[in-house]
Amino acid sequence: xxxxxxxxxxxxxxxxxxxxxxxxxxxxxxxxxxxxxxxxxxxxxxxxxxxxxxxxxxxxxxxxxxxxxxxxxxxxxxxxxxxxxxxxxxxxxxxxxxxxxxxxxxxxxxxxxxxxxxxxxxxxxxxxxxxxxxxxxxxxxxxxxxxxxxxxxxxxxxxxxxxxxxxxxxxxxxxxxxxxxxxxxxxxxxxxxxxxxxxxxxxxxxxxxxxxxxxxxxxxxxxxxxxxxxxxxxxxxxxxxxxxxxxxxxxxxxxxxxxxxxxxxxxxxxxxxxxxxxxxxxxxxxxxxxxxxxxxxxxxxxxxxxxxxxxxxxxxxxxxxxxxxxxxxxxxxxxxxxxxxxxxxxxxxxxxxxxxxxxxxxxxxxxxxxxxxxxxxxxxxxxxxxxxxxxxxxxxxxxxxxxxxxxxx
Amino acid sequence: xxxxxxxxxxxxxxxxxxxxxxxxxxxxxxxxxxxxxxxxxxxxxxxxxxxxxxxxxxxxxxxxxxxxxxxxxxxxxxxxxxxxxxxxxxxxxxxxxxxxxxxxxxxxxxxxxxxxxxxxxxxxxxxxxxxxxxxxxxxxxxxxxxxxxxxxxxxxxxxxxxxxxxxxxxxxxxxxxxxxxxxxxxxxxxxxxxxxxxxxxxxxxxxxxxxxxxxxxxxxxxxxxxxxxxxxxxxxxxxxxxxxxxxxxxxxxxxxxxxxxxxxxxxxxxxxxxxxxxxxxxxxxxxxxxxxxxxxxxxxxxxxxxxxxxxxxxxxxxxxxxxxxxxxxxxxxxxxxxxxxxxxxxxxxxxxxxxxxxxxxxxxxxxxxxxxxxxxxxxxxxxxxxxxxxxxxxxxxxxxxxxxxxxxx
Numbered sequence: 155x156x157x158x159x160x161x162x163x164x165x166x167x168x169x170x171x172x173x174x175x176x177x178x179x180x181x182x183x184x185x186x187x188x189x190x191x192x193x194x195x196x197x198x199x200x201x202x203x204x205x206x207x208x209x210x211x212x213x214x215x216x217x218x219x220x221x222x223x224x225x226x227x228x229x230x231x232x233x234x235x236x237x238x239x240x241x242x243x244x245x246x247x248x249x250x251x252x253x254x255x256x257x258x259x260x261x262x263x264x265x266x267x268x269x270x271x272x273x274x275x276x277x278x279x280x281x282x283x284x285x286x287x288x289x290x291x292x293x294x295x296x297x298x299x300x301x302x303x304x305x306x307x308x309x310x311x312x313x314x315x316x317x318x319x320x321x322x323x324x325x326x327x328x329x330x331x332x333x334x335x336x337x338x339x340x341x342x343x344x345x346x347x348x349x350x351x352x353x354x355x356x357x358x359x360x361x362x363x364x365x366x367x368x369x370x371x372x373x374x375x376x377x378x379x380x381x382x383x384x385x386x387x388x389x390x391x392x393x394x395x396x397x398x399x400x401x402x403x404x405x406x407x408x409x410x411x412x413x414x415x416x417x418x419x420x421x422x423x424x425x426x427x428x429x430x431x432x433x434x435x436x437x438x439x440x441x442x443x444x445x446x447x448x449x450x451x452x453x454x455x456x457x458x459x460x461x462x463x464x465x466x467x468x469x470x471x472x473x474x475x476x477x478x479x480x481x482x483x484x485x486x487x488x489x490x491x492x493x494x495x496x497x498x499x500x501x502x503x504x505x506x507x508x509x510x511x512x513x514x515x516x517x518x519x520x521x522x523x524x525x526x527x528x529x530x531x532x533x534x535x536x537x538x539x540x541x542x543x544x545x546x547x548x549x550x551x552x553x554x555x556x557x558x559x560x561x562x563x
Numbered sequence: 564x565x566x567x568x569x570x571x572x573x574x575x576x577x578x579x580x581x582x583x584x585x586x587x588x589x590x591x592x593x594x595x596x597x598x599x600x601x602x603x604x605x606x607x608x609x610x611x612x613x614x615x616x617x618x619x620x621x622x623x624x625x626x627x628x629x630x631x632x633x634x635x636x637x638x639x640x641x642x643x644x645x646x647x648x649x650x651x652x653x654x655x656x657x658x659x660x661x662x663x664x665x666x667x668x669x670x671x672x673x674x675x676x677x678x679x680x681x682x683x684x685x686x687x688x689x690x691x692x693x694x695x696x697x698x699x700x701x702x703x704x705x706x707x708x709x710x711x712x713x714x715x716x717x718x719x720x721x722x723x724x725x726x727x728x729x730x731x732x733x734x735x736x737x738x739x740x741x742x743x744x745x746x747x748x749x750x751x752x753x754x755x756x757x758x759x760x761x762x763x764x765x766x767x768x769x770x771x772x773x774x775x776x777x778x779x780x781x782x783x784x785x786x787x788x789x790x791x792x793x794x795x796x797x798x799x800x801x802x803x804x805x806x807x808x809x810x811x812x813x814x815x816x817x818x819x820x821x822x823x824x825x826x827x828x829x830x831x832x833x834x835x836x837x838x839x840x841x842x843x844x845x846x847x848x849x850x851x852x853x854x855x856x857x858x859x860x861x862x863x864x865x866x867x868x869x870x871x872x873x874x875x876x877x878x879x880x881x882x883x884x885x886x887x888x889x890x891x892x893x894x895x896x897x898x899x900x901x902x903x904x905x906x907x908x909x910x911x912x913x914x915x916x917x918x919x920x921x922x923x924x925x926x927x928x929x930x931x932x933x934x935x936x937x938x939x940x941x942x943x944x945x946x947x948x949x950x951x952x953x954x955x956x957x958x959x960x961x962x963x964x965x966x967x968x969x970x971x972x
Contacts, residue, residue, distance in 0.1 A: 207901035208894030208919070243890045245920030278887025279921050464873075464959075465967055472968035478687025481652045485617030492616035510617070511654030512688050550873075552964050558874055559881035 156317050157431045157439040157528050157548070163323045165305035165336045168359045169401040170194025174298035175311040178290025180283055181238030181276065186311035188290040189235040190259070191355060192298055196400035197229035200367040201271075202375050204392035210242030212272040213391060215252040219268040224364060228269065233355065233395060234259050235273040235312050236287055237340070240391050243279040251282040258288050262295055273353055275340060275391050276314055309338040312353055315557060316340055316432055322424035326360075326417035328403040328410045333360040335417055339394075339425040341432075352379060354394035354425055359402035360414060366405070370415050371396045378422035381454075381545045382430050383461045394422075430546045435554030438470045439529045445542040446496075446535040452489055453543035456534060459487035467550035470530070475521030477506040484534055496537030502530060565726050566840045566848040566937050566957070572732045574714035574745045577768045578810040579603025582713040583706035584720040587699025589692055590647030590685065595720035597699040598644040599668070600764060601707055605809035606638035609776040610680075611784050613801035619651030621681040622800060624661040628677040633773060637678065642764065642804065643668050644682040644721050645696055646749070649800050652688040660691040667697050671704055682762055684749060684800050685723055718747040721762055724966060725749055725841055731833035735769075735826035737812040737819045742769040744826055748803075748834040761788060763803035763834055768811035769823060775814070779824050780805045787831035790863075790954045791839050792870045803831075839955045844963030847879045848938045854951040855905075855944040861898055862952035865943060868896035876959035879939070884930030886915040893943055905946030911939060 172192040181187035193199070201220055203213050223230045234255060241248045256270035274282065298304075309319040320339045325332050341352030362370070375394055396418070398405075405414045431439050442461055447453035460466055463483040469476040480499055485492070499507035501524045506513055524530060581601040590596035602608070610629050612622050632639045643664060650657045665679035683691065707713075718728035729748045734741050750761030771779070784803055805827070807814075814823045840848050851870055856862035869875055872892040878885040889908055894901070908916035910933045915922055933939060 206891060206894040208890050208903050243887050243920045245918055248920065278891060468964055468967035478652050481617050482615060482687060485615040494617050509654055511652045511657065550964060552961055555877055555959060555961050555964055558877035
């Protein structure tokens with residue numbers, strides 16, 4: 155089940171970037187579950203990671219390796235991603251396994267272990283099946299290619315409970331030239347801000363200094379992956395990486411930085427929305443626009459309170475215009491001195507709430523007509539300021555329960 | 564569906580306290596949906612109410628009437644409760660309707676309108692069916708009685724999606740005498756702290772000064788109704804009332820206050836737990852004991868983060884010892900400087916997590932044996948202080964989705 159029809163884009167090849175995928179037997183026999191992404195020596199790389207205190211071993215190792223490369227003015231040229239096992243909650247053994255997989259890959263390609271970044275996703279708390287994983291590295295390296303099919307196979311090689319693969323590609327003009335951004339991502343459950351449970355890998359052929367790359371990635375994540383929620387759970391393994399190969403146009407002028415930032419945000423929002431559309435058991439894609447707040451954080455607080463409400467989510471699933479549940483969720487959001495008289499709530503073009511209660515011209519028929527749609531926008535105007543935030547979420551269905559009650563079996 | 568077997572207790576009659584119930588046709592034809600509780604003139608009354616900003620009209624009116632009585636040194640002697648309609652999100656009309664129902668009841672009994680407190684629960688956002696409600700007041704008054712059956716009928720007359728009625732009764736020694744506390748409550752969904760979506764009515768024959776009654780009620784609610792969650796939603800209508808009729812022993816000595824406070828907490832915890840055991844779609848009753856925190860609020864934050872996690876709740880539903888989800892939820896709790904190495908997590912007698920990962924002697928068989936139980940305690944030791952908190956919750960099942968996707972139909 156997934157909401158809307160989003161085809162996987164055709165990703166253009168990027169100079170010096172190769173992707174290789176293998177079926178290592180970590181997930182299920184015959185399924186692609188190991189991916190290597192190779193970058194040229196000229197690349198710079200930025201990353202943001204989960205803030206879960208129990209973050210997984212590969213997150214620790216990837217952060218340390220990225221920092222070590224930065225110190226040497228090098229790029230972490232190899233990204234090694236496995237699905238089927240998160241290597242989280244695995245203690246010292248997990249740290250050892252993450253480092254060992256980097257070491258083995260580095261040995262194959264003649265690099266230093268810290269030039270390899272490890273990423274894992276899947277079940278938490280089981281030891282990484284090292285024999286299978288290590289045996290899969292050579293086949294994945296052998297499969298390295300730069301064409302569109304390699305991107306698509308890599309997108310397939312990182313998914314867990316996803317029902318479809320997720321990619322986005324945009325072109326950005328830079329002076330007389332153009333640069334490309336290719337992104338792939340995975341994620342459909344344990345999704346919420348502070349990175350959603352997701353892995354995202356974005357590569358551009360632009361040339362961008364590391365400090366600028368860091369800033370651009372943080373800002374874009376703040377308005378994309380940090381604005382989605384399926385079920386309010388933040389994973390132990392979230393990571394979003396951005397590499398600039400440096401083979402194409404250089405991004406330094408303010409206008410180019412702005413254009414690139416917009417393109418990057420477009421890619422990340424596309425991937426973030428694709429994750430929500432593929433949210434576990436999702437039958438609806440819901441945009442929460444909160445405006446009129448005194449601060450962005452206040453708008454986010456209200457949006458997430460509504461987005462996390464099981465009662466709102468089950469009403470969406472039932473296509474039931476039970477707007478009282480939205481009102482009740484807004485009313486319990488952590489907002490000081492809340493004047494409910496000034497709040498308006500709209501469901502697409504239909505006004506639900508004004509003056510502290512049901513809008514005077516609201517009809518059940520109008521509300522039900524909107525709730526029957528697959529794509530719905532809930533717009534909440536707090537009437538107290540100029541700040542706003544947008545959050546995307548899905549509904550809570552029987553299939554969500556089935557998927558998560560049966561995941562390990 | 565409900566967890567465990569809890570019979571409704573036999574409530575002793577309390578001097579001057581009468582309860583009358585009617586089927587007014589507000590909920591469904593023939594179902595009890597209107598309750599009047601009558602107190603003697605000597606009573607003192609305390610109340611705590613929802614903190615939802617969109618609080619319902621009856622909450623506004625009940626608070627105002629309670630305050631007006633206090634000012635006059637009187638008790639609000641009549642509590643009028645309807646189920647089937649929450650009179651929330653109903654604007655000015657809702658305020659008028661709540662006041663009008665008080666006025667009509669007052670007229671019947673020769674009291675002032677502010678001596679009547681209104682309470683409503685049910686669907687949000689629909690106008691209160693005033694004709695039916697007002698017509699039900701006389702039959703409810705005619706049915707007033709003090710015997711155990713009247714308490715049981717009142718408990719039945721306030722429920723919504725509850726699958727069973729909820730009551731608790733305890734005796735507390737006061738010097739050579741004894742005082743009794745009788746409590747009834749309703750609630751099974753839209754349940755979380757800041758009162759859970761619930762109504763609770765507790766009456767004792769003790770004599771207690773209003774200021775002391777306020778304090779005792781607040782403290783007991785803090786450790787009972789504010790420590791439960793089914794689905795993280797706080798209702799617009801929550802209220803818990805405590806009346807001391809003043810017909811029995813006087814509570815003034817410290818030792819008696821302590822004994823009474825313990826009895827009151829026992830009643831409220833029993834009612835709160837009964838609400839969780841009857842949580843919408845509940846198949847498990849889960850106690851979250853968080854210890855070793857630096858402050859009670861920190862312990863509550865961790866407990867509620869785990870209790871609200873849909874992934875933990877679906878794993879509980881599936882009886883799946885997917886302890887990684889518990890670890891991930893603890894890891895994303897809002898705790899500063901979290902040292903995961905010091906955290907231990909136990910499922911009843913089985914140690915799941917220590918040293919930042921799976922406990923060394925943990926076995927899947929041991930975890931699964933605990934998860935198969937109906938009553939489960941998850942104990943989380945943060946290892947950083949002496950504060951603790953206990954929270955009770957239920958699991959997330961297919962039936963929860965069914966109940967809330969179909970509630971209005």
